[in-house]
Amino acid sequence: MNMPNSLLFVGLPYAAMLLFLVGTIQRYRSRGFKVSSLSSQFLEGKSLFWGTVPFHWGILVVFFGHLTAFLIPRTILAWNGDPLRLFILQVTAFSFGLSILVGLSALLYRRLTNVRVRMVTNRMDLILELLLLVQVVLGLWIALGYRWGSSWFASDLSPYLMSLFAGDPNIVAVSAMPLPIKFHVIGAWLLVGIFPFTRLVHVMVAPLHYIARPYQVVMWNWDRKAIRDPRTPWTKTRPRNN
Amino acid sequence: MDIRAQVSMVFHLDKCIGCHTCSVACKNIWTDRKGAEYQWWNNVETKPGTGYPGKWEDQEIYKGGWVRDAKGRIRLKGAGKSKGLFNIFHNPNFPTVEDYYEPFTYNYLNLIEAPPGDDQPTARPISMITGEPIDVKMGPNWDDDLGGSADYARNDPNLAELTPAEQEAMFQLERMAFFYLPRICNHCLNPACVASCPSGAIYKRGEDGIVLINQKVCRAWRMCVTACPYKKTYYNWHTGKSEKCILCYPRMEAGYAPACMHSCVGRIRYIGVLLYDADRIEAVASADEKDLIDRQLDILMNPFDDAVIASAKANGIPDSTIKAAQNSPAYKFIKEWGMALPLHPEFRTLPMLWYVPPLLPVMASVMPTDGAQKGKLNEMAKTWTDNWLYDTSTDELWGTVEQTRFPLKYLASLFSAGNTAPVSDRLKKLMAVRIYRRWKTVGDIPESKMAQALRDTGLTQEAAEGIFYLTALAKFNDRFVIPAAHREQAMEMLEFTGDVKGNSGFGFREKAERGM
Numbered sequence: 001m002n003m004p005n006s007l008l009f010v011g012l013p014y015a016a017m018l019l020f021l022v023g024t025i026q027r028y029r030s031r032g033f034k035v036s037s038l039s040s041q042f043l044e045g046k047s048l049f050w051g052t053v054p055f056h057w058g059i060l061v062v063f064f065g066h067l068t069a070f071l072i073p074r075t076i077l078a079w080n081g082d083p084l085r086l087f088i089l090q091v092t093a094f095s096f097g098l099s100i101l102v103g104l105s106a107l108l109y110r111r112l113t114n115v116r117v118r119m120v121t122n123r124m125d126l127i128l129e130l131l132l133l134v135q136v137v138l139g140l141w142i143a144l145g146y147r148w149g150s151s152w153f154a155s156d157l158s159p160y161l162m163s164l165f166a167g168d169p170n171i172v173a174v175s176a177m178p179l180p181i182k183f184h185v186i187g188a189w190l191l192v193g194i195f196p197f198t199r200l201v202h203v204m205v206a207p208l209h210y211i212a213r214p215y216q217v218v219m220w221n222w223d224r225k226a227i228r229d230p231r232t233p234w235t236k237t238r239p240r241n242n
Numbered sequence: 243m244d245i246r247a248q249v250s251m252v253f254h255l256d257k258c259i260g261c262h263t264c265s266v267a268c269k270n271i272w273t274d275r276k277g278a279e280y281q282w283w284n285n286v287e288t289k290p291g292t293g294y295p296g297k298w299e300d301q302e303i304y305k306g307g308w309v310r311d312a313k314g315r316i317r318l319k320g321a322g323k324s325k326g327l328f329n330i331f332h333n334p335n336f337p338t339v340e341d342y343y344e345p346f347t348y349n350y351l352n353l354i355e356a357p358p359g360d361d362q363p364t365a366r367p368i369s370m371i372t373g374e375p376i377d378v379k380m381g382p383n384w385d386d387d388l389g390g391s392a393d394y395a396r397n398d399p400n401l402a403e404l405t406p407a408e409q410e411a412m413f414q415l416e417r418m419a420f421f422y423l424p425r426i427c428n429h430c431l432n433p434a435c436v437a438s439c440p441s442g443a444i445y446k447r448g449e450d451g452i453v454l455i456n457q458k459v460c461r462a463w464r465m466c467v468t469a470c471p472y473k474k475t476y477y478n479w480h481t482g483k484s485e486k487c488i489l490c491y492p493r494m495e496a497g498y499a500p501a502c503m504h505s506c507v508g509r510i511r512y513i514g515v516l517l518y519d520a521d522r523i524e525a526v527a528s529a530d531e532k533d534l535i536d537r538q539l540d541i542l543m544n545p546f547d548d549a550v551i552a553s554a555k556a557n558g559i560p561d562s563t564i565k566a567a568q569n570s571p572a573y574k575f576i577k578e579w580g581m582a583l584p585l586h587p588e589f590r591t592l593p594m595l596w597y598v599p600p601l602l603p604v605m606a607s608v609m610p611t612d613g614a615q616k617g618k619l620n621e622m623a624k625t626w627t628d629n630w631l632y633d634t635s636t637d638e639l640w641g642t643v644e645q646t647r648f649p650l651k652y653l654a655s656l657f658s659a660g661n662t663a664p665v666s667d668r669l670k671k672l673m674a675v676r677i678y679r680r681w682k683t684v685g686d687i688p689e690s691k692m693a694q695a696l697r698d699t700g701l702t703q704e705a706a707e708g709i710f711y712l713t714a715l716a717k718f719n720d721r722f723v724i725p726a727a728h729r730e731q732a733m734e735m736l737e738f739t740g741d742v743k744g745n746s747g748f749g750f751r752e753k754a755e756r757g758m
Contacts, residue, residue, distance in 0.1 A: 032458050038482035038756065039462045043371065045338040056331040115372045116339070120479065120756065205461050207330075207440030211323055215437035218246070218520075220448035225558050 016193035023196025055103025073154035248451030260422035264502035277480025279345035283487035290398040307471030307589030321438035343380035389420025427487035428593030438469030471589035514570030583657035
């Protein structure tokens with residue numbers, strides 16, 4: 001085990017995970033106002049469509065694809081036992097990867113060329129978009145040049161990730177990977193690390209609870225029935241509005 | 243019965259002079275900030291006209307409000323659980339800055355600091371978004387007073403109800419008319435913005451019915467802007483949060499009138515408490531289009547009724563609120579006298595700001611140009627005498643209302659989902675009050691005619707007197723009746739005092755800035 005490898009594949013991941021956990025919680029608690037998707041559709045709506053829609057659907061599928069291969073590697077390997085099924089999986093993943101590339105390029109182009117959008121762009125937005133672009137280009141390169149990713153990820157990299165979470169890092173497999181794959185892994189950990197400091201935090205407040213909510217929301221500042229009841233101590237009936 | 247309270251406003255449109263004082267008061271207090279420059283929580287539109295944002299009433303463009311499906315259930319037209327979440331990455335019905343206008347200022351400093359040269363220095367318009375010079379294509383009240391213009395008045399979505407012949411007649415030079423329509427958030431009973439918010443940041447307050455957006459919970463999913471058919475939620479491009487009219491709740495809680503109402507020069511606004519039955523909201527919002535107004539009036543409850551008071555008390559509505567509801571000018575105009583109508587009830591949000599429709603552009607009718615009328619033409623000035631243009635005669639009781647120079651259908655499209663009966667009913671009441679007062683003060687109308695006018699419209703002399711008083715003489719405290727401020731609770735509205743006992747300072751201590 002040499003020094004750079006353990007630094008990049010053990011030190012970096014743990015630092016990134018720590019930053020992610022502490023940073024995200026701290027950001028939500030202390031700067032909750034700024035946790036927002038920060039949409040710029042109001043300033044420019046037409047070319048946004050060709051960027052944001054392919055990007056988001058692409059990254060949703062690709063992210064959950066990686067997550068599945070990490071969580072249930074045996075099932076993925078079993079699925080890949082049939083060449084046709086392996087081929088379908090790879091082609092699907094690759095098309096959604098392409099969709100990210102198309103969308104992200106359109107978004108980056110829009111962000112750099114539209115004057116209004118530039119007004120709501122900060123340095124972190126550009127760093128994030130460039131890092132994502134590097135990741136998706138590497139990912140597509142790996143998919144083309146180092147087949148078949150879904151299988152070797154499940155058999156070689158899932159155990160590496162598992163070992164990280166188990167607290168007993170085993171980096172033999174990842175250290176032996178070709179350079180593009182190593183860079184892809186490093187890029188992923190960098191993304192995890194900078195997550196709390198970017199607009200990516202909007203992922204954490206994805207409005208899935210909307211599905212279960214009744215449409216109308218009515219709020220009484222006080223539970224007035226409780227507050228009129230002399231048996232309720234005043235410190236027990238809190239206003240709901242703040 | 244589930245009684246809640248609502249602070250409701252009535253706009254007496256005959257009195258609106260279109261001075262925009264309300265808009266400016268609101269702007270100076272609430273939206274004079276980066277990202278909110280283009281927002282007018284209160285704006286005054288010239289009707290007929292396209293309004294702000296352009297053609298906001300055309301829901302084929304903006305997909306706002308609710309629609310009723312074949313089963314008689316209502317759903318959001320352009321948002322909701324499935325559509326909203328599917329379109330969350332890009333909302334196809336989201337108005338962009340071009341639909342409002344790009345906020346601008348002028349480079350005034352150049353007038354002073356320009357280097358010596360051959361040309362007079364100018365103050366060029368500068369975009370308040372980019373800071374670059376722009377060509378101004380649209381601005382606040384861009385169509386102000388353009389009641390006959392081809393670009394604005396003739397593109398009014400409400401004209402769709404009129405036949406081409408009626409439209410032509412409406413835009414003849416002699417018949418041309420316009421009126422002003424002040425608009426703020428309607429603080430609806432069935433608010434589409436609340437229903438559309440994926441984050442659950444928007445809510446209606448039980449105590450006073452004010453609809454608010456929690457700025458800390460808003461995540462810029464942008465659905466409320468689409469869902470509100472009145473386009474009264476706005477997206478702040480700088481903070482990445484939606485904002486809307488808050489009915490000046492910090493002022494109201496302290497016992498002051500909302501800024502728009504307080505500053506109203508024409509004294510057109512009345513504000514008061516209404517008690518409504520929340521159990522029936524969904525049924526009313528799903529009613530037949532022609533019944534919407536009557537059904538909505540049904541759930542505004544009589545504040546003197548013992549059962550209503552008991553239910554209100556059971557819900558914890560304080561006595562001061564019930565007393566304010568009993569004394570409410572809004573209740574009188576809306577329910578007791580039946581003088582007011584909601585704006586675009588067909589959007590099914592059950593708006594709670596009501597409008598007394600304008601009589602003046604309607605009754606200022608133009609007589610047919612026969613020989614006798616031609617004789618009244620003032621050849622020198624090329625004008626008509628007042629008697630001819632504005633027929634104030636009372637020879638026929640309702641002739642002027644029914645043969646209007648401003649088509650009732652147009653007003654009906656604004657205030658009663660295209661049904662002219664409720665509009666003509668309100669206009670006749672306005673007319674009856676005038677006939678009654680003329681009988682009383684001028685005395686050239688026989689009593690029988692006055693009595694018939696009141697009988698036809700279902701008003702009593704006391705009611706007519708009350709309408710006259712509230713319309714013409716009312717003092718501020720007659721027009722503004724809200725519950726006494728509960729100072730002992732004012733701080734708890736912001737923060738729970740138990741949490742900060744022994745500390746110094748209250749409130750929102752984070753700077754409201756866009757970040758990371």
